[in-house]
Structures are given as structure tokens and as C-alpha cells.
Amino acid sequence: MRANLSIVVLAALSAFMMLGNACGDPVHDDLVSALGAENPKVPTGPLHRPGQPCMACHGGRGPAKSAFSMAGTVFALIDKTDPLSGVVVNLKDSVAYPDPNSKGIDTTTNAAGNFFLHSDEFTPAYPVHVKLSHPTAPAGAGKVMYSHVGRDGSCASCHHDPVGTESPGHIYFADDPSGLPPSQ
């Protein structure tokens, strides 16, 4: 009787150990941990954590409650980290891009330079093409992303500092101040 109990306990422990490995996602956990603590001067919300990979927390696996499909931060210039608000981020997925009548979907950066689309308002059919414009910027100003987004809704997964073989650096609107809106 006692032997049977021992076997049952050991079997249960073994099963628990095996199942325990399947319950967590250490890669996701590490990704979230690597973001570090919140800036105490910025409340959690639309203005927080500019330049970080938003989908780490907002990708539907937590810890954030709101889930985004695409999100990022636009800075004014390549060599500075001043955010640029009011930038119109135009996204065309593989459904919209071939259609000359489709304008894709627009979203606008906030005061922190952040933009985001909730997963229930835009579910991209990758690849996605991205274009930046600003209503008060000089004519012709803005950026068109040369390549496409293949599968990652976090712009900062690829666009992070420093510039190197694996990153073109943070997203920026203009090469120099002459390409910025007058108020900047």
C-alpha cells in the first residue's frame, strides 16, 4: 500500500516536472525582463517606453492587458532621440498594397512619438509596407521603408540603437532639421 503510494507520488512529481517545462515561455519572460523598469516620471500608458519593442508586452501574451498588432516610435532625427508627434504612419499590408485604390491604414504618433494599432482594429496580412508623413512638414519630407515588415509588429525589434549590421537604428522622420515640421 505504502509502495503504491510512493509510486503514485513519484509519478506525479515526474509528470509535474515535465509539465512545468511547458507552462512558461522563458524567451518571452526574458524579453519582458530585458525591458527594465518603468520610467517613474512617465505613467504606464500610451506615452510610456518610447523606442522599446511594444509587442513584448502588448503582443497578446502579457503582461500588458491591451494587445497591439503593430506599434512603434518615431523620432525626429537619426542622431537624436527627440520624439516626433503628429507623424502619420501609413501601413499597407499584402491585401492593400496591390490595390491602387486602397490607402491602407493610418495611425498618428503621440507626444512620445509612439503609435500603436490594437489587434482588433488591424490584423496585418504580412508583408506590410510602411510610409511616414507629417501634415505640416515641408513638401516631400518623410520616409518610406525600403524593405517590408515580414512578421514582427514591434518596429523596435529591428529598429533599435545602435546602428549596426542587424539594425538601421531607431525610426526617424528626417535626415536633418530642414525636413522636420516647423514647430520642431
Add this chain to the structure above:
Amino acid sequence: MNMYSATIRSIVWWGLPALVVALFACASLGNSGCSAPDANARTVGKFPDPATFKPLADMMVARCGSLDCHGQQGRNLKIYGASGLRLAGGDEPNKAGPLFATVNEYAADYGSVCGLEPETLAAVIQDGGKNPERLTLVQKARNAQEHKGGAVIVRGDAQDRCMLSWLTGTIDAQSCQDALKLP
């Protein structure tokens, strides 16, 4: 008799649980494996001419090699190019213009494509490109095998024609060029 009973009880009490633990440990260790591949092993076979690779590479740089897909260091199929991962320190992504890759990047991309399944690739080449779906490269691109990027190639489209033509030994450069116009 009592001694036998005590021995049997002892086996039942401790032997069986120990067996369960040993089996579990064995199963866990078994996954780690100990044998290494033969360092001198070489795949001998017919491979595509590197000179025919550039149009396909250009297509793959544009279609497969973005930084969030196969333009990542950890990929088995790793694609270098001007619009994605760069090979040489000092080169940056998206400084593209008309250049799709450097000479060294083309060479690395060729090695990456051929090195995925060299034996299968050699067999497909040997057969003149017949049954290309033997290759994971083709299956993944068509999403016939689970592919996070989905079906980036549709059977018969310009990309498909480009890739399959390379496997026949005669690259369809026009299809590769047309593939670059796709979204």
C-alpha cells in the same frame, strides 16, 4: 520466510520508486545526445552553379531577408543583403539603393541555401529540378510546411518560377525581376 518477505517488501518500497526515477532520468538524459557528426563528412553531389544564383538571391533578399525574418543571425536559412542583415561590420541595413547584396553576401547566401539540405538539393539538381517540393526551402516558402511567414510564394507566381528555374539549372531572371515588384 520473514527475511524473504522483508527483502521483497524492501524492493517494492524502494526498488520500484527508484526504477521510476531512473527511467525518468534516463529519458531526460537521452534527449541531450552525445554523438557528434563526423567532422570529415562531406556531401558530394551536383549543386547549382553559383553564377546563376544572383537573380534568386536578389529575390530572396527582398522577399525573405527582412530583419524580422531570415535576416536574423539565429536562422538556419540566413539571408544577407542590403535591405536586411549585413555581413561586414560597418555595413548597415536599408542603405540599399540598387544594390541588393555584396559579393561576400551573395556567397554567404548561396552557402546558406545550399547548406540547408545539401543531399536533397543535390538530388533535385541531379533530377533536373523535378519534384522540388522535396526541399524544405520550397515547402516552407509555399507554406506547405509550417512557416511563420506564411505562404510567401504561391505555386506558379513569379517567385515560384524564379526559385524553381534555379533548381533546373537555368535561372529565369525575368521572373526573379518580376518577383521584386510583388508586395
